Amino acid sequence: MAAETDPTFDGGSELRRRKLLGQVFEGVLVASTLVGVLALVALFVLIGNDALGPAEADASWFLLYFVTLVAPTSVYTLLVRRDEVASSINGLSFATVFGSLIGSAVVYVVVDSVRPHDVAIYLVVGSLFPALVLAYNRITGGSHYTGPALPVSILFGLVSARILYPFIIPVISIVADWILFVVVVTGPVAAGLGLFVTSRWSRRYGAVTAVAVLGATLATAGVAITQGIDPALSVVLVSVVAGPVAVVSLDTFKRRETGRYGLLGPWLLIGGIVAGAWLERQLGIEGLETWLTPTLLLNSWSSFRPEQAGIYPQLVGSVLVVGTMAVLSFPVGVGAAIYLEEYAPSTGWRGRLATALDVNISNLAGVPSVVYGLLGLALFQNFFGVAPWLPRALGLKPSLVIAAAATLGLLILPIVIVSSQEALRSVPDELRQGSYGLGASRWQTIRNVVLPEAVPGILTGMILALGRAIGETAPLVIIGVATTTYSAPEGVFGSAAALPLQIFASAANSIPEYRTGVVAAASVILLATMLIMNSTAILIRNRYENN
Amino acid sequence: MSEQTETTSSTAAQRPEVNTESSGGQFEGKTVLESRDLDVYYGETQALQDVSLQIPEKQVTAMIGPSGCGKSTFLRCLNRMNDLVDTAHIEGDVFFNGKNIYADDVESVALRRRIGMVFQHPNPFPKTIYDNVAYGLRVQNNEVTDDIIEDSLRRAALWDEVKDQLDTSALDLSGGQQQRLCIARAIAVDPDVILMDEPASALDPIATSKIEDLIEELAEEYTVVIVTHNMQQAARISDKTAVFLTGGELVEFDDTNKIFENPENQRVEDYITGKFG
Numbered sequence A: 001m002a003a004e005t006d007p008t009f010d011g012g013s014e015l016r017r018r019k020l021l022g023q024v025f026e027g028v029l030v031a032s033t034l035v036g037v038l039a040l041v042a043l044f045v046l047i048g049n050d051a052l053g054p055a056e057a058d059a060s061w062f063l064l065y066f067v068t069l070v071a072p073t074s075v076y077t078l079l080v081r082r083d084e085v086a087s088s089i090n091g092l093s094f095a096t097v098f099g100s101l102i103g104s105a106v107v108y109v110v111v112d113s114v115r116p117h118d119v120a121i122y123l124v125v126g127s128l129f130p131a132l133v134l135a136y137n138r139i140t141g142g143s144h145y146t147g148p149a150l151p152v153s154i155l156f157g158l159v160s161a162r163i164l165y166p167f168i169i170p171v172i173s174i175v176a177d178w179i180l181f182v183v184v185v186t187g188p189v190a191a192g193l194g195l196f197v198t199s200r201w202s203r204r205y206g207a208v209t210a211v212a213v214l215g216a217t218l219a220t221a222g223v224a225i226t227q228g229i230d231p232a233l234s235v236v237l238v239s240v241v242a243g244p245v246a247v248v249s250l251d252t253f254k255r256r257e258t259g260r261y262g263l264l265g266p267w268l269l270i271g272g273i274v275a276g277a278w279l280e281r282q283l284g285i286e287g288l289e290t291w292l293t294p295t296l297l298l299n300s301w302s303s304f305r306p307e308q309a310g311i312y313p314q315l316v317g318s319v320l321v322v323g324t325m326a327v328l329s330f331p332v333g334v335g336a337a338i339y340l341e342e343y344a345p346s347t348g349w350r351g352r353l354a355t356a357l358d359v360n361i362s363n364l365a366g367v368p369s370v371v372y373g374l375l376g377l378a379l380f381q382n383f384f385g386v387a388p389w390l391p392r393a394l395g396l397k398p399s400l401v402i403a404a405a406a407t408l409g410l411l412i413l414p415i416v417i418v419s420s421q422e423a424l425r426s427v428p429d430e431l432r433q434g435s436y437g438l439g440a441s442r443w444q445t446i447r448n449v450v451l452p453e454a455v456p457g458i459l460t461g462m463i464l465a466l467g468r469a470i471g472e473t474a475p476l477v478i479i480g481v482a483t484t485t486y487s488a489p490e491g492v493f494g495s496a497a498a499l500p501l502q503i504f505a506s507a508a509n510s511i512p513e514y515r516t517g518v519v520a521a522a523s524v525i526l527l528a529t530m531l532i533m534n535s536t537a538i539l540i541r542n543r544y545e546n547n
Numbered sequence B: 001m002s003e004q005t006e007t008t009s010s011t012a013a014q015r016p017e018v019n020t021e022s023s024g025g026q027f028e029g030k031t032v033l034e035s036r037d038l039d040v041y042y043g044e045t046q047a048l049q050d051v052s053l054q055i056p057e058k059q060v061t062a063m064i065g066p067s068g069c070g071k072s073t074f075l076r077c078l079n080r081m082n083d084l085v086d087t088a089h090i091e092g093d094v095f096f097n098g099k100n101i102y103a104d105d106v107e108s109v110a111l112r113r114r115i116g117m118v119f120q121h122p123n124p125f126p127k128t129i130y131d132n133v134a135y136g137l138r139v140q141n142n143e144v145t146d147d148i149i150e151d152s153l154r155r156a157a158l159w160d161e162v163k164d165q166l167d168t169s170a171l172d173l174s175g176g177q178q179q180r181l182c183i184a185r186a187i188a189v190d191p192d193v194i195l196m197d198e199p200a201s202a203l204d205p206i207a208t209s210k211i212e213d214l215i216e217e218l219a220e221e222y223t224v225v226i227v228t229h230n231m232q233q234a235a236r237i238s239d240k241t242a243v244f245l246t247g248g249e250l251v252e253f254d255d256t257n258k259i260f261e262n263p264e265n266q267r268v269e270d271y272i273t274g275k276f277g
């Protein structure tokens, strides 16, 4: 009726007021959206400023890096964004270069801390039996059902490695570390790359690739020895980084007609930084007062000389604890999710039990981490004190690494379970029906149809869980992990350490450089690790959602 | 497994009296599947009421009726796919070659190896074409040979279209090809019976007619039970037709010609002539 008396359709003052109100409301909503993001930006600015110290740098420093780094990468980005082929090649190239760099760091830290000898024994002896099973499958063309033979053979291999361990260890103790690195790292990588090239090109190229990776690794190790440098790190770098990067780049180069320049992305970035650093030194420009240095990454901790302090022990400790946690917790979490989604009935008392479990798992996700710490203290630490005979009877040694890993494992369990459940639930029921309709059992259906489809989602959840665990502090403090560690832990039965604990301890150090410099730089590393993990998880999810 | 499900028994005790409302249930040929007084409930609601019918060997038997009348439910009882629905509850018996498939000693997995199924929406696995056809053989622990794969694809009238791309993903095929792949997958394990739940309802007319031709060919070797809500389709391809009406009742079961030309039951006639449905 208002419209009838209002031929201009401007709605009158009443409507205008409502419209204004609506706009104000929208503005409030936008502001609430921005709060979190702005806080994150502020965080990065603050700790980035402390860690990098840009205030100390000359104006010419900024100009230098603009020329070597910012300008080339900006032009490149503009070019690549217009070209779909190049941009997909660019993504692949970045993933390969930085993925393999991170991979090499993790491999080096793990093999180094668990001792290359042990890894070699378990890997070589442990893979004998699975290799036999796979060979049998291959010879028979996969036509015979081998079912659980593979997992059983893996278990069998690991057990026999454990039994043979005391006999082998004196023999291979005389072998130099770097040779064992070649066995446990270069061997599998060369074989894997060889198979990859064989599948894409030909058997001959595959063999050439494997030999080339092995040869290049040995050659670099030789050079390192003559230069008096420890060859172990170069062995890992050449086989884990140079090998895959070369193979992926060559493969892409030969396969693609256009957009090949997309391969350059990571090299422009790395080259820009290296060239900038070199020129900076040559020209004597006053650079950043940065705490984010190789010293910080590679040195042992020092509580008195901030410029000497390094977080290598804490990095090794974090990788060790979180890695052990993954081994302990992921199978349990995925197993629980499979039970709840695929097996648990929806009716009857078992159905009600499953529903109750389901609801409470979500509740667990909200339990404060301090409380998990208390639980870990009671379950995994005091347990060894209260009933010391029990672990001894089981042949277990008390281990703070395992206690810490188990505690964090409980903490992330709900994350793993819930995200795996979601992944399983998103597998269309029609696929399950199709499988059952062909006479597959429930386990065959899960194994052959459901799990392969759910793997990307499950992986995403695992990576998010790792990101959560790597930053946890309180539970580790409570179960008694040392907050300051001076040397790298050795294996799962050594001492435990974790990066966030060192940050926690040093934030109260009386020397101001610790509080403003080292802590900030260590936090940047922790944050970067988490961001990389989370973005990897998001990438995996997006990639598979699109397919 | 084969012992349980393949025992042929045609003793008088296990032969039911013909129980359809029409009297036209006298079949020449052997009965492969037979339901007796079958009631199905989902929770409290009843989806099938007292359904008894006999499905003859190596013929096409069609189930028609308005949507929601229990056709799929009936089909899923024949190979115990309803076992997978927690809320489903079944009373009555289903005999497969004379053996009660709801007896305690029958493994539903073993049963489904003899009674294959093709679904409404093509549901190939996200694997290669080859692996899709080989899937049933593998899970049944049978030998996979290239000959079996080729033969199955040929019989599903798909071989010529895919022979050069067996290693590519089955998901790259068109909907009609995917459905024929699902049929190839089902016949690769050489079942006795193939159940099809509206196999062409998600396909275009050309793909539909290919599937229909295929079904008629399959009936030379297999017993085919097909659910359809398309009456013309039932009339074209089936030998026998069962008409279900709302409430999960089997109203009439007879030769297809008889059902379409001269049904006994007034409600069936109304349904066929489009007065409701």
Ligand SMILES: Nc1ncnc2c1ncn2[C@@H]1O[C@H](COP(=O)(O)OP(=O)(O)O)[C@@H](O)[C@H]1O
Residues within 6 Å of the ligand: B042, B047, B065, B066, B067, B068, B069, B070, B071, B072, B073, B074, B085, B087
């Ligand atoms: N899984 C299920 N849970 C509960 N009710 C179901 C389920 N499947 C089917 N129904 C019900 O059973 C009745 C028959 O369904 P259905 O056999 O699918 O009919 P049709 O295939 O003839 O369309 C419908 O009322 C339907 O809602």
Ligand SMILES: [Mg+2]
Residues within 6 Å of the ligand: B071, B072, B073, B197
């Ligand atoms: Mg249906």
